[in-house]
Amino acid sequence: MRSQYVILFLTFVLLLVGCEGEPRYxxxxxxxxxxxxxxxxxxxxxxKEIDEQLKYFYQLFNAxxxxxxxxxxxxxxEIRVDTLFQRTFRKAMEVSTLTDGAYDVTCAPLINLxxxxxxxxxxVTPALIDSVQRFIGYRKVHLDGDKVVKDDPRLIMxxxxxxxxxxxxxxxxxxxxxxxxxxxxxxxxxMRVRGLNPKGENWRLGITKPIDDSxxxxxxxxxxxxxxxxxxxxTSGNYRNFYIKDGxxxxxxxxxxxxxxxxxxxxxxxxxxxDAMTADAYATAFMVLGSEKAKALSAKIPDLEYFIIxxxxxxxxxxxxxxxxxxPFLISSGQ
Numbered sequence: 001m002r003s004q005y006v007i008l009f010l011t012f013v014l015l016l017v018g019c020e021g022e023p024r025y026x027x028x029x030x031x032x033x034x035x036x037x038x039x040x041x042x043x044x045x046x047x048k049e050i051d052e053q054l055k056y057f058y059q060l061f062n063a064x065x066x067x068x069x070x071x072x073x074x075x076x077x078e079i080r081v082d083t084l085f086q087r088t089f090r091k092a093m094e095v096s097t098l099t100d101g102a103y104d105v106t107c108a109p110l111i112n113l114x115x116x117x118x119x120x121x122x123x124v125t126p127a128l129i130d131s132v133q134r135f136i137g138y139r140k141v142h143l144d145g146d147k148v149v150k151d152d153p154r155l156i157m158x159x160x161x162x163x164x165x166x167x168x169x170x171x172x173x174x175x176x177x178x179x180x181x182x183x184x185x186x187x188x189x190x191m192r193v194r195g196l197n198p199k200g201e202n203w204r205l206g207i208t209k210p211i212d213d214s215x216x217x218x219x220x221x222x223x224x225x226x227x228x229x230x231x232x233x234x235t236s237g238n239y240r241n242f243y244i245k246d247g248x249x250x251x252x253x254x255x256x257x258x259x260x261x262x263x264x265x266x267x268x269x270x271x272x273x274x275d276a277m278t279a280d281a282y283a284t285a286f287m288v289l290g291s292e293k294a295k296a297l298s299a300k301i302p303d304l305e306y307f308i309i310x311x312x313x314x315x316x317x318x319x320x321x322x323x324x325x326x327x328p329f330l331i332s333s334g335q
Contacts, residue, residue: 025182025198032058034164039197040175040183053174057167060085061159063108073148074156080146088159088166088277089143095162095281096138099297103285104256106136108158111254114261129259136256164188165234165280172276185276192276194230202226204331210237210267210309210318222309222320225329232276236283237268237309253287264290267318268309272326278304291321298323305329 026045028038032054040046060082062068072079081089095103109132113124140151159166168185172192175183182195184203193203207223227233236253253262269286273279282304286294291310298304305326309318322330 033062033064034188036167036188037186038171038184040180040185041195041198042175042178042180046175046178049174049178050171053170054167056084057163057170061088061163061166063158063160070157070159073150076150076153078147081143081148082146084170086143086146088162089148091277091281092159092162093138093142095278095285098301099285099289101138101256102288102293103161103281104136104138105157105159105161106138106141106155107254107256108156109136110256110259111158113259114254133259161284162277162281164190165192165232165276165278168192168232168276190232190234190276190280192230192232193227202228205233207235207268207270207307208237223307224331225307226331227272227329230274231272232274232279233270233272234276234279234283235268235270236287253284255288262288262290264288265310265312266291266294266308267311269294270307272305272307272329274303295321295323 021043023041023043025039025041028047028050030036038050058065058068060069063070065071069079069081069085092105113128113132135152135154140155142149164187167187168190169192171185172183185192191205197203204224204226206221207225209220209222211220255262264287266287269283271279271283271286273282286306286308289297291308298306305323307320307322307326309320311317312319
């Protein structure tokens, strides 16, 4: 009798294993405000789990949703924030501190003034910028336990400059908890990769040329890269997100110190870091800092590598520079 129970139990276990199936690569694409593209090797599709992570992310950081956590904080509601929000907030403050405020999630009102945020203004004057700068600044907001405390109730935040990287990390961590070892997670152009692609090779990613194209349709490649270890990668570039008014081009990256769109030499900054959240934040910071300050900063931060495209007076209009640690990632020119 006992042996019969053992046989039945083993049969049940084998049936469960058989239901899972053999590992294979799944590809999930979609758009939830922002397009995403995910590939991973597993025994089944994880659509539901990925959808849960996306909804969780938007519930925390979607500044266009009045019921999200970030919107409620901006509206001065007293709420408690969870560990993910705290971790993201601390990363934003860390990058702000290391860049001396060149990166600042509280400059959302300035972004709005220039037409890249929640609202759009017909004109921006020095007086208007000065009035807004009085209540922005990363030093005017902090965590007190699990509560966000603002020195000025007019202060608002927007985490879009590291949000895409954050959701990449969220999905990657969920996959790893499931035992997934080979994956690519791309959200809004930011990425997190680990392991090998379906061909059994390192994941290959492209860095686009700095071509003025606000539609984002053109994707001419400047460089192809691959990664031998798990990394996060993010790219920021003013040549895609801009608008033209009265014949003048206004870039989407705002310098918190001046209140104006940045006028630096970096056209595109691609950052590789241990996680996509960090890479995303520093890609924006590089655009504000300019090449010389950005390279000096990178030298002080372990495991932060860069590939920057800088404007110059050559026939092509630009040249590329990259850190020594970025060199092993290079495969070939995209030309």
